[in-house]
Amino acid sequence: MFKHRKKQEKRHRTGEIPTGSFSDIAFLLIIYFLVATTLVKVKSISADLPSGEKQSDAAVDKTPIINLRGSKMFFSDKEVTLANLNARLAALKLAGKTPEQRVVMLESTSMTSYESYFQALAAISSNGGVVAIVEEEDSQ
């Protein structure tokens, strides 16, 4: 009886690595990564800024202009709220115009925060406008 058991034990020692559970481990890893992965999808606004070319003064006169002074917003020199600005820009129906007519100028003071700037950018872009940043000319 004892000898028979010893024979059985010896039969199991074949030197093979048990690979039966490999697929289970692999699929568990896949499921783990699928569950734990977060796909990064950010929320953004798209703003196509034309790379700097100076416009003639006559063309600039007709172009709508947004001024950001600190936390205040001005549209054609009149103070507006963000909702007002959106309504004003929507009334211009920029989306149906040619790219040259869609330009909205954006002027800001040096202390304007990115928060205000971003909101103005978002308003212009969502109404089909193309943003043109107004630069202060050097006095020299």
Added chain:
Amino acid sequence: MKASRKKKRRKVQVPIASMGDIAFLLIIFFMLLSEFSKEKDLAIDLPRSDQVNKTEVVVVARVAMTADGAIYFDGDRVDNAKDIEWGVRALLSKTVADEQRHVQFKCDAALSKEKFEPVLKAIAEGGGIIEAVGENQ
């Protein structure tokens, strides 16, 4: 005698020997194609607006600015806005289609114009379309 043999149950065996290989191939595939976000560690308080949308565009580069004014291009810190312009220009040198010109721009909401506007201009000068990242209000 023959009829009784036919009645015996046939064992249907699904070949599962290659399942492990397939699974490991899938893991290797995902490991090679996955890209870890380099910007997760940057502390950026994003601006808020009710007009931001979930974007589906593929961006060619990622520019980030932290509250202290540090500029990052694809996760690596750069010295100034000029580096951004050159970087974007180099990436877009062979690009014609508008869909391939999008550059993601993440900037801290509190940053002043003096710091972020040169970077915005640099992206535009380099030929990129700015994808300004924000949060819903």
